[in-house]
Amino acid sequence: MLLKLAWRNIWRNKRRTYITIASVMFAVIFAIVIKGLKEGMYDRMIENTVGNYFGYIQIHKSGYWDDQTLDNSFSIDQQFLDSIQKLTYITNALPRLQNFALVSSDTITKGAVILGLDPEKEEKFSSLGSRIIEGGIIENEELAVLLGYKLAEYLKLKVEDTLIIMGQGYHGNLVAGSYPVKGLLKFPSPELNDNFVILPFTVAQDLMSAGSRATNMILDLEDHNKMEKYTTGLKAYLGSTYEVMDWKEMMPEIDKMIEADRAEGIILMGILYLLVSFGIFGTVLMMLAERMYEFGIMISIGMRKYKLAFIVWIEMVIMTLLGGIAGMLLAYPLLIYFNLRPIYMGDDIAKAIEEYGFEPIMQTSTDPGILFEQGFIIILLATIISIYPIIKIKNLNSVKAMRA
Amino acid sequence: MKNVIETKNLCKTYEGVIPIHAVNDVDLQIQDDEFTAIVGPSGSGKSTLLNLIGGLDHPTSGEVIVNGHDLSEFSESKLIDYRLYHIGFVFQAYNLIPVLTVRENIEFIMMLQKRKKEDIKNRIHELLEEVDLLDKINKRPSELSGGQQQRVAVARALATKPEFVLADEPTANLDSKSASNLLDTMERLNKEESITFIFSTHDQRVIDRARRVVTLEDGKIISDVQK
Numbered sequence: 001m002l003l004k005l006a007w008r009n010i011w012r013n014k015r016r017t018y019i020t021i022a023s024v025m026f027a028v029i030f031a032i033v034i035k036g037l038k039e040g041m042y043d044r045m046i047e048n049t050v051g052n053y054f055g056y057i058q059i060h061k062s063g064y065w066d067d068q069t070l071d072n073s074f075s076i077d078q079q080f081l082d083s084i085q086k087l088t089y090i091t092n093a094l095p096r097l098q099n100f101a102l103v104s105s106d107t108i109t110k111g112a113v114i115l116g117l118d119p120e121k122e123e124k125f126s127s128l129g130s131r132i133i134e135g136g137i138i139e140n141e142e143l144a145v146l147l148g149y150k151l152a153e154y155l156k157l158k159v160e161d162t163l164i165i166m167g168q169g170y171h172g173n174l175v176a177g178s179y180p181v182k183g184l185l186k187f188p189s190p191e192l193n194d195n196f197v198i199l200p201f202t203v204a205q206d207l208m209s210a211g212s213r214a215t216n217m218i219l220d221l222e223d224h225n226k227m228e229k230y231t232t233g234l235k236a237y238l239g240s241t242y243e244v245m246d247w248k249e250m251m252p253e254i255d256k257m258i259e260a261d262r263a264e265g266i267i268l269m270g271i272l273y274l275l276v277s278f279g280i281f282g283t284v285l286m287m288l289a290e291r292m293y294e295f296g297i298m299i300s301i302g303m304r305k306y307k308l309a310f311i312v313w314i315e316m317v318i319m320t321l322l323g324g325i326a327g328m329l330l331a332y333p334l335l336i337y338f339n340l341r342p343i344y345m346g347d348d349i350a351k352a353i354e355e356y357g358f359e360p361i362m363q364t365s366t367d368p369g370i371l372f373e374q375g376f377i378i379i380l381l382a383t384i385i386s387i388y389p390i391i392k393i394k395n396l397n398s399v400k401a402m403r404a
Numbered sequence: 405m406k407n408v409i410e411t412k413n414l415c416k417t418y419e420g421v422i423p424i425h426a427v428n429d430v431d432l433q434i435q436d437d438e439f440t441a442i443v444g445p446s447g448s449g450k451s452t453l454l455n456l457i458g459g460l461d462h463p464t465s466g467e468v469i470v471n472g473h474d475l476s477e478f479s480e481s482k483l484i485d486y487r488l489y490h491i492g493f494v495f496q497a498y499n500l501i502p503v504l505t506v507r508e509n510i511e512f513i514m515m516l517q518k519r520k521k522e523d524i525k526n527r528i529h530e531l532l533e534e535v536d537l538l539d540k541i542n543k544r545p546s547e548l549s550g551g552q553q554q555r556v557a558v559a560r561a562l563a564t565k566p567e568f569v570l571a572d573e574p575t576a577n578l579d580s581k582s583a584s585n586l587l588d589t590m591e592r593l594n595k596e597e598s599i600t601f602i603f604s605t606h607d608q609r610v611i612d613r614a615r616r617v618v619t620l621e622d623g624k625i626i627s628d629v630q631k
Binding site: 001009012298307399 | 455458460461481484485487488489493495499501502503504508511512513515516517560561564
């Protein structure tokens, strides 16, 4: 009966109810789309840097992350690989050898990151082949390199040209080699395009006189959401000889930036919902003024005030939920649409965004959690707004109410 | 005959620059089966006295004793129960919940008493037959005349099987025919069902039908006439 009463009360003034529901609906659509764009941006940022390069978890020799030299590399053998791969939550383990060196064409020299990796495993992990924009992919033990396309542009190198690498290898050995450019890569992350030279893992080991050593072991996980739990487990499993780091430890600036941006988003949402709240609050005030006499009658005949307050709360929740659900139903297709068809930024804006190291694409996240979050906010909003009428009802004097 | 309601030195003063003694030292006994009108000009304290008897307002001093219990000793929660289980209220106008049908308005108060569904259903039929509105059972208040609405209010007041009914100016907004019908219904219920009715009114039609007339002036009883 109380629910029936609440439902019918909502439709006493249809126009006012429709306006209230519409205001909630548009706010929810706006909030979901903005949130979807932001979360999509974070997802891409993480995927581009973590999924395509860093990996969610890395294993190094202890101390490597603070002093990234070949002398802090570790020996890698089949027994070590097996001990990692037997962990069921690890779907792929990729050894890498990374160093800094000078790279040159005929006339131009530049400092670059030399990255030795296993092309077959990397294909499964990051679809390396799909990044090739010119030429072809390298194979294991092939004496050839892949270049970030921006680096190639800088060095004025094309596919089949020769790249010279000079640097310091394991234990300070001076090392040098020349390799044909087999392909050019385009990564979503501008930093990788500007600085990276990729060659097969064993070729890199030979070049750097590193024997069977690796600097990093990249781990791909069964469930990325459990990364922190896996990291803790691995730290205990491998002991102090190795350092196990997840991407948040390796790149705290990205994590902090996402957190800061999320906080900014919360403020924006807060302002939006505050504006909507005032609209709903106006409805509440009018509703209270109209029904004060009726409340007085209901209390006089024996209705308990908390039941009356419950009816008013339910009315608020139903009204905001109707708007919220309508907003969710309309917003989710938008999230799917902009996920399948991301917005590519125009040239000038794209350049500016790339300068900050981000991909100039706006793609929405389709995580249903965004919808549930808004649903929760709406019920919270209705509850907060209901506080005023609930207090009014609690302090209601039925005699005065019936005289009003 | 026993006293259902008794007031002793009952006073209600509204504080202000000039205090208003709305009810001033009223001693009144109401017995079983009475059909009593409390009359007097506007501002004489009729409604205030009814509110005090109904536990809707608290006296400044004095006592309201109902079936031997002093209302001033009741907590807020007990007062609500007192109103729900012992009193039927009929107000001047707009008594009913506009979004509920006639049936639901009567059902509502019995639901507050947590009565069984079958009991509720039977009682609704019984009451609407009494007030001759069975054919309007699914109508909303806005679809009824003022008189019909007040008869539904009487049915609702009786739904809880109260010991007495307090009616505050029940005929004030009714035409002669509607008022007459309403009073017929109340009079019949008083005689046949032994329900005590106490009215506050300045409507001569009610005064004429009442078997006892208590007259108030400036919050004091100036006459108490049994017919």
